[in-house]
Amino acid sequence: MRVVLQDEAFDVAAEVDAVAREAGVEAGAVAMFLGLVRGGDGLRALTLEHYPRMTLARLSAIAEEVSARYDLLGCTIIHRVGTLGVGAPIVLVLAAARHRGASLEAVETMIDWLKTRSPFWKREDYDDGRQVWVEARAADDAAAARWDL
Amino acid sequence: MKDVSITVLYFASLRDRLGLDRERYALTSPDATVATVLDALAERHDALREAIGAGAVIRAAVNQQFATPATPVAAGDEVAFFPPVTGG
Structure with missing residues (x-):
């Protein structure tokens, strides 16, 4: 399991290699989610704030719970913080499992829980100088609730 | 005298509205909860009450x-x- 919080960009290929190595010869699938800063409407940058004393513990708890639930062989969550330009990668989630179904569902669960159970807040910075905090969407809570059996 | 204070942190848009990222608050009751603390802080800060x-x-x-x-x-x-x- 690898859980990281960082300012700088991550190397997707190196992370996929690492989780596949962690999973070993029993692995049959690695699934991935890569979140990007979506542009448009004059957006210049996205700033990610978090709760430093809490964030890593929450990410670790999500990785552990999902690993147990889907019997993962390897698992990675890397979330960036700070100010990121349009198109920049924000978050990487990887899940290695024996079969594709478990790896795909594990990735979807992790990203849903990241959106609703970890202390991050996004602020949009626009070309005209406006700064707007992103509001949580009810759809995110509903997506996360799907996985709470 | 016993120290009954807590540390209060504010994040994101709430911090911006208050213009404050942390403060100390002295509990007034042994039965304090998140709700009673928030009510008391709202007495202290107009922006929070608003x-x-x-x-x-x-x-x-x-x-x-x-x-x-x-x-x-x-x-x-x-x-x-x-x-x-x-x-x-």
């Missing part, structure tokens, strides 16, 4: 664990208030 009055959704954590309005708060705790999270 946010609540305008229907802003405020979430909380006690000692780095997500909390509910009924979660107990004790001396020495770290209580954080923030808008619903938007990571991922």
